[in-house]
Amino acid sequence: MTRVLFIVLLHDFLACFGHTYSFRELHVDGRRDGIGGDIDDKSFRILTKCFFNNAQYITLIYIVDNLQSEVVTDISTELTGFFHHRIQIPIKTFYELKDATTYNFNVPSDNRRDVLFITENINSLIQYLDKNQINITQWTATDNFFIIYIKSLKTRLYPNDYEVEYGELFQIIWTRYKILKVLILDNRRSSRFWHKTGTDIVTFNPFLKVGNIRGMVQLYSITDINIVCQRLDHLVDDLHGYPIGVTIFTAYPYAVPIRSKQMDSKSYGGVDGNSMNVAAQFMNFKPIIHRPKDKVKFGYKTEEGTYVGSIGDIVYGKSDIAFNSHYIRNYDNAEIQFVVPPVIYDAIVILVPKSQLIPxxxxxxxxxxxxxxxxxxxxxxxxxxxxxxxxxxxxxxxxxxxxxxxxxxxxxxxxxxxxxxxxxxxxxxxxxxxxxxxxxxxxxxxxxxxxxxxxxxSPNYYPDINTLEQLEESGLPISTSYQNLVDIFNYSDSPIMTSLAKKVRLESNNYGIKERIAHKMDYAAVTTLSNAQHFLKRYTGPSDNPLLHAVRETPRGYFLSYVVPKHSPYVRHLNYVISVLIESGLVKKWNADQFWEHRLAVGHNHTRAEKSKLYAYSMNDLQTAFFVLASGLSCGVVAFIVEMMVAFKLFSWDG
Missing domain, CATH: 1.10.287 (Helix Hairpins)
Structure with missing residues (x-):
């Protein structure tokens, strides 16, 4: 639900009033309110419907220096009647009846409502936003700011003056809250806050460049309302090369570094790398790639309560997007959200030692x-x-x-x-x-x-471990290098799952455990089905016989997707880009390409090994045939001896 923050600025319009604080919810009955022609104007209805189309209710917040209760009541009555009858949205009101240097109220966050601010001047609003960092009213990047600014002075500003007048407010709103939709109605040429010839519309595009500075203040007239609504809804369509922080690291098989002299050393292939490249081209942003400084890959919440890895980069604002496929699961209530639909599905499998060869x-x-x-x-x-x-x-x-x-x-x-x-x-x-x-x-x-x-x-093996019950009976301890996979057996209360959950251990050296499983055969390891093929090909014996085996029964599986901060301004367009990639079959194609590239690389290495050392059959390979021949000859000898003995007895009886 997109929340809309609707701000009304009244400058030199309200007089002084007492110092009190109140909260009320306004309900308008069926009578016709005395709504003025300004609010009832058709163009104003179009603009408000454009901004408030998703709200279930509206919260009004008044922040003023010199308050007259009569004026506040009149404005509140008009706006309440308008939104109730014309837009059909109820209104709740907060207002501060004191000098706007401190603010005692805290507006609860609610993604069902839109917010309307009424304040006396720009400085009061900026001061409120500064104080709000302490009060912590949770404005998010999906909120929208609609500002109506009325000034009794009939002076006209030139286009450059609007940059000076509102540039600071726009920059604060963008840099602090990442709020995209910000609109100001400037009425300094009219005594009314909505006038066809006396009202200018001012918006802000943080992605456009003015010289070396990002962010452009743009001016429109009231007749351009449809254009303004359309452009505000499509701000993220073209980011104009805006730099966006991206966390991505090598994670086979979905994010594989591309080693080429013609390409950037930080380029990646696979599903994740190609998805990042397509999103950057489609949305026209410049990815600023970095890896987690704490050297933790996917990330988790530590015992101290902090987040590390790529999850920590997103939670603490170090990155805007984590373009490594993460498991879609709860990361200890981290302030993150996933790009939907999921990019791919991957099962969790257990690697165990391969059974011994049969003699x-x-x-x-x-x-x-x-x-x-x-x-x-x-x-x-x-x-x-x-x-x-x-x-x-x-x-x-x-x-x-x-x-x-x-x-x-x-x-x-x-x-x-x-x-x-x-x-x-x-x-x-x-x-x-x-x-x-x-x-x-x-x-x-x-x-x-x-x-x-x-x-x-062909080599023959003793039966492998293929069920979780057999895995439990084997008594092998189970290791994983990822904190998020420690609880893979905790979703069931069955005795087998409970026993397996007690055997899971967190190990830091992922490849060292695989070596130990292959050669010492005293451990099992947790991995994904996509990675299992890599490990099975990597760890082989002298005769290319596998040293690892993937248990067929999987404990669970996860959908995978990319991670962005909660209420990210880019998530809607990322959802669209990823859905197009999935529907077009490109994700499956990239995944298959990576699989075949790895298979060809493994086959190339095997071909080189075969050329360097040809394998010839030995007597050991034919020992079964000789065993059969020896058994047949032995049986023949025994049968011949028995026949001789029987014949000897028969002849002796005849004699």
Whole structure:
């Protein structure tokens, strides 16, 4: 809600009155008020509707040196009746009935209301603004100042005189409160505060330059009301190269420094860097880039109650915009707001040590899962039973020896081992069945060969940690280098989340923890999904095998956006720029470009490493095949010994 500060300045118009203070809320009944033709003028209605279109109520504040209650009452009645009947907005009134050197009232901040000041002269208003730094009435950058200045002297000011008359007030309002919409109605040529030929409109554009000084006082006539309203609504469309403080630092993958001799050393790419460049071009401002002096990146609230990092830069006015994507969350009630819509979404993941490689000799047992083995066994048993059924149907006698012979025959067909006795298949049904078994055997043997080759040629690992429950059972302490991620497990009361929350530790050395996870395997770390890909590629073993693993189950995720001070004058246009970038698909495009650039860089490094050191297969890579061969030979030897023993006994019995 845009708040409008409406100031009426009455110079040499009010006389002295007593020293009291009061607060009242004025309600106007259904009677027709005696509103003068000046206030009821059509152009005045257009101007007030232009400024007060978002207000739910108006607060009147009178600050005068010599007060006449009759005059205040008349003005209050006229303005109240006008706003109630013509604009349909209720009014609350504060007024100070004493010398305007001290101010005892404090107007509460409320983004639902607009504010109307009535004061005797410019100096009284400036003095009030100076004293207000102690009284702390929270005027914000989204407030608007509408000033009506009436002076009984019918003297005419030249354009340069307006700069002298109002320049100081304009500069105070802009530099102290960053308030953009400031308008003064100057009526020194008329006895009434609104006159078509005797009223001048004075505005201020803080972005235009007069010589070497920023800020230009501009003069309009009453007939230019529509132009004035339009220009005041579009002041931020063109900042005319105005310098704006920007906090941005290297944060992969969204803010990546561009290293090029043709470009500024402080240029950035990625989503954040490109968004900053487009916003600077679209709004025509000059970004004054700096990094947090305390060397804390994203920032947080310390135990002493102060803010550090980029959040501190925004809270304490060191920067106007933080162009690093921040998590959209509550930063301990910091006076900040986020650019909307969010730029991107990123999940929080946990990096853990990669599981150990399975020994080569165990590859054979990893070829098929238990379900697949049971399926093959069941299919084999059904085939044997079906063969026995056919034999019985054809009238053959089935005993234990015949059953074993059939089972061995089916097994040979499944393994594509040459079989004898196919000429004995006199039945057409037997031939079809045997043909089917031979075809199935070819498929099974081919699948086994492909699986064996795949298992032998690629590394196999023990099961990784892929759920938060498994992470809790592992007992690994969890580290993070960002204060804002310490509470990632605190959003749930489940026993697993509570246990994980107790294991989170704050560490300053982010890359040192990743090294420890990769090599010592005694820690876990919190990171984002976008950064996880970088770490997985960075930490690899001698054979390019990964040393880190990202847990598939994520504890939570955040939308990310840019940070500005609360009630920033630039936030509305930044919202528009970012929404256009998102809707046009440029944000996704920049994010994808950065991903592929990193992938190509990693691939280039790997190519160079492969050229420098070619890898050849060794006997160690084929040890599984030799284990299988040794097992087969051993079984064959055992079977041969058993056959010799059986044959020896049979011969001995015959003798």
């Amino acid at each position: 080569r000799w165990m590859d054979l047992f990893e070829c098929f899962s238990l379900t697949e083995l049971f399926f093959l066994l069941g299919f084999y048993i059904i085939s044997v039973c079906f063969s026995i059924f056919i034999k019985r149907y054809l009238g053959a006698t089935i005993n234990i020896y015949e059953t074993v012979r059939i089972a061995v025959g089916i097994l040979k067909m499944f393994l594509t081992i040459p079989i004898a006795g196919t000429k004995q298949l006199t039945s057409f049904s037997e031939r079809i069945f045997v043909s089917s078994c031979l075809l199935v055997g070819v498929l099974i043997v081919t699948a086994i060969q492909v699986t064996l080759v795949t298992e032998i040629s």
